[in-house]
Amino acid sequence: MQGRYERIAVPDAPVAVVGAGLAGLACARRLIEAGVPVVVFEKARGPSGRCATRRAARSTAVDATPSAATALETRAFDHGAQYYTVRDPAFEAIHREWLEAGVAARWNGRIAAWDPRGGWQEKDEGTERHVGVPGMSALGRHLARDVEVRVEAAVKSLRRAPIAQVRAWELCLQDGTWLGPWAAIVCTAPAAQAAGLVAAHDERLARLAASLEAAPCWALMLDAPGPILAGRDGVFLNDHALGWAARESSKPARQPGGRWTIHASAAWSRVHLELEAEEAAGKLLEAWVDWLRTVGDFEGARVAARPSHLVAHRWRHSIPLAPSSKRCASSDDGTLLLAGDAHGGPRVEGAVLSGLAAAERLLAAYARA
Numbered sequence: 453m454q455g456r457y458e459r460i461a462v463p464d465a466p467v468a469v470v471g472a473g474l475a476g477l478a479c480a481r482r483l484i485e486a487g488v489p490v491v492v493f494e495k496a497r498g499p500s501g502r503c504a505t506r507r508a509a510r511s512t513a514v515d516a517t518p519s520a521a522t523a524l525e526t527r528a529f530d531h532g533a534q535y536y537t538v539r540d541p542a543f544e545a546i547h548r549e550w551l552e553a554g555v556a557a558r559w560n561g562r563i564a565a566w567d568p569r570g571g572w573q574e575k576d577e578g579t580e581r582h583v584g585v586p587g588m589s590a591l592g593r594h595l596a597r598d599v600e601v602r603v604e605a606a607v608k609s610l611r612r613a614p615i616a617q618v619r620a621w622e623l624c625l626q627d628g629t630w631l632g633p634w635a636a637i638v639c640t641a642p643a644a645q646a647a648g649l650v651a652a653h654d655e656r657l658a659r660l661a662a663s664l665e666a667a668p669c670w671a672l673m674l675d676a677p678g679p680i681l682a683g684r685d686g687v688f689l690n691d692h693a694l695g696w697a698a699r700e701s702s703k704p705a706r707q708p709g710g711r712w713t714i715h716a717s718a719a720w721s722r723v724h725l726e727l728e729a730e731e732a733a734g735k736l737l738e739a740w741v742d743w744l745r746t747v748g749d750f751e752g753a754r755v756a757a758r759p760s761h762l763v764a765h766r767w768r769h770s771i772p773l774a775p776s777s778k779r780c781a782s783s784d785d786g787t788l789l790l791a792g793d794a795h796g797g798p799r800v801e802g803a804v805l806s807g808l809a810a811a812e813r814l815l816a817a818y819a820r821a
């Protein structure tokens with residue numbers, strides 16, 4: 453029977469994965485396990501994508517003594533994904549391996565939700581929340597071990613390799629270098645970016661990717677040592693300019709201190725998306741201080757108003773609004789695939805499952821070839 457994926461013609465050529473987030477890395481690991489050579493291309497300086505940890509910039513140092521450097525080193529914020537939950541058995545197995553390897557741990561944060569009409573509601577619904585240790589990016593770094601990841605290597609465009617009778621790909625990096633041939637390309641960049649990469653080659657995939665919109669999110673990283681929101685470590689804010697706030701030091705294996713990561717709501721982020729980071733930081737701080745006053749934490753508001761560190765980060769694509777019902781998508785010949793949380797579900801778990809699904813789809817194609 454002529455299978456849809458029987459046309460992978462250069463199975464000895466490696467697979468190129470675009471994006472070293474959790475989806476791309478999970479995909480690469482699965483392929484490597486099965487004996488398929490893989491190279492991952494990542495435009496950022498390191499792996500892990502939106503499962504991210506940011507350290508304070510050195511320029512904020514007061515002096516350059518070793519103790520100051522250490523203090524800076526520990527000023528880390530999980531400014532992207534905050535924690536992950538586990539639902540699917542396939543992800544559960546990976547989660548168990550992360551726990552055993554010591555790169556993940558349970559977060560027993562005291563979480564509440566706040567609503568302008570209903571006030572506080574404790575979130576002790578039994579949800580088990582886990583985080584990477586010592587930061588969320590540890591998950592990506594762990595998945596990236598033994599995988600060939602080329603960082604600061606943004607893929608600008610793709611083309612079919614000019615090899616007669618063979619379906620293979622080449623990719624072009626930002627600096628104009630063409631690399632290939634690749635047996636297949638798995639694109640795990642956020643959907644809006646993936647749409648641009650595949651547009652010239654597969655209209656159906658491009659339309660699909662373009663339809664999978666993700667909400668933007670401004671993230672504020674604030675260090676203000678002192679009592680803020682005593683007794684609470686994470687807050688969902690409903691119907692507010694802010695959507696979430698977390699006390700970094702309440703997560704396992706973090707340094708103590710007054711570091712908070714605060715996420716603006718999707719609506720606020722959309723309206724203020726093009727602000728300069730400094731201006732966004734100022735506005736978000738104002739919203740945080742105002743809100744602390746609203747909930748009666750006047751001492752917290754006073755402390756928060758004088759932070760020793762204040763940086764905002766713009767996530768143009770944070771969480772997919774309506775992910776695809778399928779875990780990955782591919783071209784008719786099976787050599788161009790889309791994966792990532794826009795396909796697997798809008799969270800850490802979904803990203804990993806999507807990457808695995810893309811790998812399995814390719815392996816099925818190899819098995820039939």
Ligand SMILES: Cc1cc2nc3c(=O)[nH]c(=O)nc-3n(C[C@H](O)[C@H](O)[C@H](O)COP(=O)(O)OP(=O)(O)OC[C@H]3O[C@@H](n4cnc5c(N)ncnc54)[C@H](O)[C@@H]3O)c2cc1C
Binds near residue numbers: 503641794
């Ligand atoms: C603010 C925020 C809060 C979140 N909160 C949670 C949460 O609490 N719990 C949860 O489970 N999830 C949360 N998420 C979602 C979670 O982070 C994502 O679902 C998951 O990390 C997505 O992984 P991914 O591999 O699909 O995509 P990404 O992590 O985005 O990886 C894609 C990678 O592709 C790279 N890339 C893009 N274009 C190119 C190119 N042209 N060439 C090379 N590389 C490229 C990017 O740099 C990136 O590293 C949050 C996300 C954000 C931003």
